[in-house]
Amino acid sequence: MSRMLAIHHIDNAVEIVLKCIATKRGFKPRKAYFFFEELLEKIEGLPLKEQIRGLHEIRNIVQHQGDIPSMESVIKYKGYVEDFFKKACGEIFDVSYEKLYLSELIENEKLRERVSKTEAAFEKGEYKRCIELCDDVLMLATFEEADIFGSAGMLTGYWGASEELKRVISKDYPVTLTILSNMF
Numbered sequence: 001m002s003r004m005l006a007i008h009h010i011d012n013a014v015e016i017v018l019k020c021i022a023t024k025r026g027f028k029p030r031k032a033y034f035f036f037e038e039l040l041e042k043i044e045g046l047p048l049k050e051q052i053r054g055l056h057e058i059r060n061i062v063q064h065q066g067d068i069p070s071m072e073s074v075i076k077y078k079g080y081v082e083d084f085f086k087k088a089c090g091e092i093f094d095v096s097y098e099k100l101y102l103s104e105l106i107e108n109e110k111l112r113e114r115v116s117k118t119e120a121a122f123e124k125g126e127y128k129r130c131i132e133l134c135d136d137v138l139m140l141a142t143f144e145e146a147d148i149f150g151s152a153g154m155l156t157g158y159w160g161a162s163e164e165l166k167r168v169i170s171k172d173y174p175v176t177l178t179i180l181s182n183m184f
Helices: 002-024 036-042 049-065 071-092 109-123 127-145 148-159 163-168 172-183
Strands: none
Touching: 002 036, 002 049, 002 071, 036 049, 049 071, 109 127
């Protein structure tokens, strides 16, 4: 089962990168979304194109026929995909694969800066500090940038939620929780 899942996950990661490449180049899908073969056809100069096609064919066999790939196949395609990612990052996105971090994918400048600090703490082995910074990022994303509680509060008003639920999702409730958690 783990080899089957590995092939699925590796293929899925490639498909996500192919969609990013297509979007970067301004391609529009023929239907509601891109199909894998359509991406392979449209994207010119794609590194390791035949190996990526082979991976997708193996993924289809795993998914539709239930065949279990050999460990050698998993290792082979993992290597191809890593080489594909390295070339795609450098040649298409102009980013070094070795220097690619999650924070670089975040558009919101405030969140990107905070996530970058968590990555730096993690790289230094400062795990407690990293967790604290992750908590800060989560709070920033949830309450300042996205206002999850405010949005949920508006929706529950329309649905006629109970008074207890309205109290839990009020703007003051998260602040109260933070104050209480800091006391312990």
